[in-house]
Amino acid sequence: MAEIEREAMEYDVVIVGAGPAGLSAAIRLKQRDPDMNVVVLEKGSEVGAHILSGAVLDPIGLNKLIPDWKEKGAPLNVPVKEDNFYMLGEAGQLRIPNFVMPPLMNNHGNYIVSMGNVCRWMAEQAEEMGVEIFPGMSCSELVYGENGEVKGVVAGEFGKGADGTPGPSYEPGMELHGKYVFLSEGVRGSLSKQVIAKYDLSANSDVQKYGLGMKEIWEIDPEKHREGTVTHTMGWPLGSNAGGGSFIYHLDNNQVYVGFVTHLNYRNPHLFPYMEFQRFKHHPMVADLLKGGKRVAYGARAISEGGLQSMPKLAFPGGALLGCSAGMVNLPRIKGNHNAMLSGIAAADAAADAIKADRSGDRLDDYEVAVRKGEIGSDLSKVRxxxxxxxxxxxxxxxxxxxxxxxxxxxxxxxLGTMHHGKSDADATEEASKHEKIDYPKPDGVLSFDRLTNVAFSFTNHEESQPAHLHLTDADVPVSVNLAKYAGPSARYCPAGVYEFVEEEGKDPRFVINFQNCVHCKTCDIKDPSQNITWTVPQGGDGPNYPNM
Structure with missing residues (x-):
């Protein structure tokens, strides 16, 4: 196919992703220089549509970025009033006294929030300052300069047919060039993966580790609602099968966030993280809370868990990795939004200084130092x-x-110094013959739900005529290797039912990708034991449309 010609637009800084990191960077750049041209490109249909987080927000980043956020109406309306930690057994629970928990686990001064709504509010602040924000704009390619530096991205390509060739309504998109390009795509971003590989940014880092976080929003009986209460649990139902735990956050309007995290380094390929989540809700403590209520939303996303030793180099020629693109989550706190905001601020300061000194395109070494020697490095060092x-x-x-x-x-x-992680989550998966199958109860449709029913509550939509955004390196591997050796784990590790093995009498098994169901969690890109699946962006605006996640 002939090389596609595209128009180009020039900016000072191009930011990929309107999450807390990208929006913080945009706001900080405008604070440093109101005349700076800054653009934020968001693949979701609107800002916040693809944001999914617990979330209990430590406001340290927001305090630094917008000190008068309360007066400006930031949606931080539910301060944490009570912290609970439980170890669960199948029929009961044991509360862990708060005084034995390290001080960093205390949520006093934090807020239960919808990060989607926080990002919507941040986008309003950015636009008032003159930042251009374009939702529905997937960034499908990187653009490189003459010296091998990243100089921009391709955004807004629409209308490809299922075979990947331009269809009748094809739009080639545009190149958006910047003196610096910030990648704030979230966990396992497709462009971030390319940059990390091209510039060997992980050469001196430990392997990155991940978890799968699943979340439902419930409206519950007002008599059971305890606004400001934060509960975390460990133990049942995962037991020794996998690491992980749950969170239950009581926000306002009689709503509760119910979430479950499964660490993706589990060995048994028969494990079904989604069904572990559904089983969890039948624990007596949880079932009593949810009884009489209704689920109103569902979603899932991967979480970076490797911590400080797994962070790649953050700066590359022409740009930087921000927030979860680099893996800045504090695992025991289940918090990364505060560090994402702080990283956006630090990257913006470094870029503003470089642009002012006419050093455009250089590596932002000041950003690297600010993260590792500053508040983010200190936060992550304590829990490494x-x-x-x-x-x-x-x-x-x-x-x-x-x-x-x-x-x-x-x-x-x-x-203890700094311990190492060992195998990747994909390599941790063992052959099915070494493990027993796990029998999961059938969802009852009241407390627990099948995947496809729940996916409908993520309000996910993909244009079906486009190419699948989930690419197989070898189309034979899912059946010949993953099904044969690992019992087809993709049919279970995906929280949206994207992958299935169709077995019909008299025919060989077929591997089917239902990409329309994808909620963009990236678990397949992480956990596939053959590393045969690559997650890429679909056309802009597609995917989940989370309301208040």
């Missing part, structure tokens, strides 16, 4: 051993040794 300890010793071991390590790090005592 929690994940490797959990992987090595299991739940109880991580609670005792990891808890002690966090306590000692609080007082500046570094006894």
């Amino acid at each position: 051993n929690v994940k490797p300890l959990w992987s090595k010793y299991g739940l109880l071991g991580s609670l005792t040794v990891g808890g002690m390590d966090m306590w000692m790090n609080t007082f500046g005592m570094n006894v």
